[in-house]
Amino acid sequence: MTKYIFVTGGVVSGIGKGISAASIGRLLKNRGFSVFMQKFDPYLNVDPGTMSPYQHGEVFVTADGAETDLDLGHYERFIDEELTKAASVTTGKIYSRVIKKERRGDYDGATVQVIPHVTDEIKNAIYRAGKESGADVVITEIGGTVGDIEGLPFIEAIRQIHSECAVEDVLFVHTVLIPVIPGSDELKTKPTQHSFKQLMSQGIKADIIITRSDGAIDTSIRKKISLFCDVPEENVIESRHVDLIYELPNVFREQNLDEIIMNHLKLEPKALTADDWRNMVEAFKQAEGTIRIALVGKYVQLHDAYLSVSQALLDAGYDMGRLVTIDYVDAEDLVDDAALDAALKDVHGIIVPGGFGERGIEGMIRASKYAREHEIPYFGICLGMQIAVIDIARNIAGLKDANSTEFDVNTPYPVIDLMEAQVGVENMGGTQRLGNYPCHLTEGSRAAKLYKEPDILERHRHRYEFNNEFRGMLRNAGLTIAGINEDLDLVEVIELDQDSYFVACQFHPEFKSRPNHIHPLFHGFVEAAGKRAMA
Known part of the structure; x- marks a missing residue:
């Protein structure tokens, strides 16, 4: 029988709240229990895939191709499990399902309402996650804070789950801030008391x-x-x-x-498993x-x-016993050689991650060229691979004005072009190449030596x-x-044969x-x- 833990704020x-939920997942994993985690986001977007990164931070992509909240990245890193589409639920998804059912006539002519139809759909998402994952415990984080108008259906749904299940099958965790009064440095619990009462007013203790x-x-x-x-006093957890x-x-x-x-x-209590996490x-x-x-x-x-x-x-550095510091360099500032020198001459590696749109592209191309010519290790991810290809095409192959058709539809050398399957696509959300795709690595390549296996699965967006x-x-x-998707005949990994590390991939290895x-x-x-x- 699956148990349910709900984390509210x-x-x-x-x-x-997300780190606390992930930490609970890790604790239970350390005790030998299987865990699945979910994030409920009350916004009306179906997913964050069409949101600006400035609005929502990174979009984390699951193995089965869901574009999700960045908290799922924390979950996967802490519990070391691949999550699925069932891990990300938004108001947009819930209402889309309800409206689709109403249009099909699934409600037999009933007036469709928040209670019970919307709340039933939310409960279904929770129960389905438990059934499909087979986990001992499903941990569900409710986004936002108690009292938010948009979050009320989610709170009501988990209240109903508590009433439908045995007392020992459901646990509520509430995360709160204890503010400090300036001047007196006195910690105040009154906001916590009000938050608790707000949660109680909605039927949850x-x-x-x-x-x-x-x-x-x-x-x-x-x-x-x-x-x-x-x-109980012992249930007040700090x-x-x-530091980490x-x-x-x-x-x-x-x-x-x-x-x-x-x-x-x-x-049923289990002995603490080998404490690899603490070590x-x-x-x-x-x-x-x-x-x-x-x-x-x-x-x-x-x-x-x-x-x-x-x-x-950071994790790669820690694993090697080293501290990685990251200089966040705005590509738009890399306008000339002086700017490149000021930003990059003292760094030990240059990484260009994913992104969309024309802004800052020329600065990224200059960064790739700078890394290559100064033999600074370079790592390109998704857009970063495309940037490296444009740099090599322009500055080594002599294809002047080479570009991606994303940035210049009239480029004479479209070394990066729109996927054939994407031509004519109008809806932006959920229509990219998303999730796991296979890649075969070229024997003898740096990538093949690092992976130590010829065939890999990586996530795309x-x-x-x-x-x-x-x-x-x-x-x-x-x-x-260095790597090709043989099924689609698509280039996945490129390298340059030079002593410094110059590797770029079309997929997103950070998600794994x-x-x-x-x-x-x-x-x-x-x-x-x-x-x-x-050196």
Whole structure:
């Protein structure tokens, strides 16, 4: 019988609700239970795929091709499981399903209402996740904060699940902020009390309260929250500030959160599995010596736009005992040689991640050229591979004005072009090449040596591809085609044969990198940058 944990937020958003949920998942994994995680986002967009990165941060893509909230990246990194489309539920998806059913006549002429039709659809998404995943525990994070108008149907749905299931099958975790009064530095629990009452007014009583604050909460704070929020004192859990986000499961475990959850859900106690996670965190904390990476992009004002990329870089560094620092370089600022020197001359590696649109493209092409000519390790991801192809076409193959038709439809040398399947597509959402696709790696290539296997599966999110008409010309210019999707005859990985690392891929390897399983391409890139740092 699947158990359900619901994580809600109060007071304000942005206090680490997603990390807390992911940490609970890791705790249960450490105790030998199987876990599936979900994120409920109350916005009307079907998914974040059409949102600006400045609105929503990165779009995380699952193996089966769902464009999702960035919290799913945290979930996968913490629980080390591949999630599915069932892990991402939005108001847009729910209403789309309800309206489709109404149009088909599935409701037998009934007046379609939020309760029961919308809430039933939400409950179905939760129960379906448990059934399809077969997990012991499904952990569902409700986006936003309690009291938000758009989140009310989700709160009502999980209230109904509590009434439909046995008491020991459902657990509510409420995350809150404990603010500090300026001047007196006094911690205040009143916002927590109001948030608890708001949740109670909607029919849900929190079983566990997780607090965030600038200072440590003492016994008196715990007692006060326990008294006014009607939870046992030991169920008031502190989410402390940590040097590494991966420490949080250990912090929770020190407060016996795993035991509290198992007792409430009546999960048969299992011995603590080999504590590889704790050992990993302790090893990461010993890292020293800096590797400086320039991330050249177009959304650098919001670092969350590149969250999985930056985390994969940091994790690769930690795994090698080194500290990676990331310089977020705005590609639009790289207008000439002086700007390139100022931004890139002292870095140990250059990475160009994914993106869409013409803005900043010329600066990225200059960054690729700079990395190549100065033998600075270069790693291109998705758009970053296309940028490298344009650079090599223009500056080595002599194809002046080579470009992608995404940026110049009249380019005489369209080395990157729209996929045939994308021609005439009008809807932008969910119509790209999304999710896992196979790739065969060329024997002897750097990529094949890093992966240590010839055939791989990687996640994609793009419309434009390497134009096969230019394969021969670019090969003659020194480009190595190191990976191909043989089914679609599409170029997936390119390299240059030079001592420094120059590798680019059409897929998004950051989505598969884990702190305890570093992605091979990130490992190779950071290792090469580390050698340059020590030179």
